[in-house]
Amino acid sequence: MSPKKIEASSNIYTALLALVCGIAGATAGLVAYKCYFDYETLFKIVNVFR
Amino acid sequence: MSTLTKILIVLLSLLVIFLCGTIVTYVGTATNYKAAYENVEKELMASEKSSSQYQQQLEEKKIAMEALNDKLDEEIATISSERDQLKNDLRNAERAKIALDEKVQNLASSALKFEQTVGGMEESLKTTRAELDTARAEGIKLSKNLNEITASLEQKMAQLSALEDERKRLLEEKANMENAMAGGNSVSSGTSAVVFEPVTQIQDSAMAAVESAEEISIDGVITAIDGAMATISVGSADGVQRGMIFHVVSNDGFLCDIKITDVDTEVSAGALQLVQRQPAVGNTASTSW
Secondary structure, rough: OOOOOOOOOOHHHHHHHHHHHHHHHHHHHHHHHHHHHHHHHOOOOOOOOO | HHHHHHHHHHHHHHHHHHHHHHHHHHHHHOOOHHHHHHHHHHEEEEEEHHHHHHHHHHHHHHHHHHHHHHHHHHHHHHHHHHHHHHHHHHHHHHHHHHHHHHHHHHHHHHHHHHHHHHHHHHHHHHHHHHHHHHHHHHHHHHHHHHHHHHHHHHHHHHHHHHHHHHHHHHHHHHHHHHHHHHHHOOOOOOOOOOOOOOOOOOOOOOOOOOOOOHHHHOEEEEEEEEEEEEOOOOHHHHHOOOEEEEEEEOOOEEEEEEEEEOOOOOOOOEEOOOOOOOOOOOOOOEEOO
16 A cells, blocks of 8 residues: 655635735734834733832 | 535634734724823823922922911011000000099189189279279378368468467557556656557568469379370379370470370370470470479
8 A cells, every 4th residue: 555645735725724824924913013112012011000 | 625624714714814803903993001101100290290399389388478477476466565555555645634634624613713813803903993093082182181271270370370479569559558548647748658669570461381282293204105195104193183284394495295184093194285396205294394
């Protein structure tokens, strides 16, 4: 028995998945941009009451 | 690719799109709390700064107010002391005023009494002067009568003396005649008759000893001259009567006459007449030349 050959699908669903990944990445970039330029940090929680 | 995978891909895509849309919407509309915090912090700093300034101003105002209060307290104390002093002065002045009013009333009553006394004394003085004038006039009249009586008495005495001498002379003549008659009877008629002279001589008749009162000279001095009027230093006490004429003379001769118009006890006044020269105070005025 010969091994089954796996091929990557390349259809509208993969394109949709790629678009969704792009949208998610753009959203993450937007969030990172806003966080950095508004609070000057990406992950740290700003301590308001210094 | 199985159908389930396709369905999962589609659902995942929808979910991602929904979530990403929601996240984008939230991020786009989210409030920038840092900027808001900074603004609030700036406002807080400004407020604290202004608050400190206001506090400082309040302290300065309090200090100024305390100083002003102290100053006003001092002024109030000073004014209160001055007010007390003025009250005391007012009370003293009122007491002095009451005392002075009493003095004034006493003096007024005394003045009224004194005025009444002076009025009584003036009336008494007038009465006394009138009585004195009357007494002086009566004295002058009595003096005139006394002079007249004295003159008459002396005249009578002189007449009596002359009559006594005449009586003596007649007695002597009688005695001589009786002797002659007795001798005539014994002596012959051829002898001549002897003429006998009485020892007592006939004297002159009696004369008035003094002049009449009207002929007594009155001498005075001019004491004042006012126009055509003159005042002399003799009055009714010296025998001056209204209408008498006084002749004013000086070393240089006759000056004028003064006809008496008003007579007082000690002084007289009259009008100048026959003025040859203006008389002066001190010139002699006399009723005789």
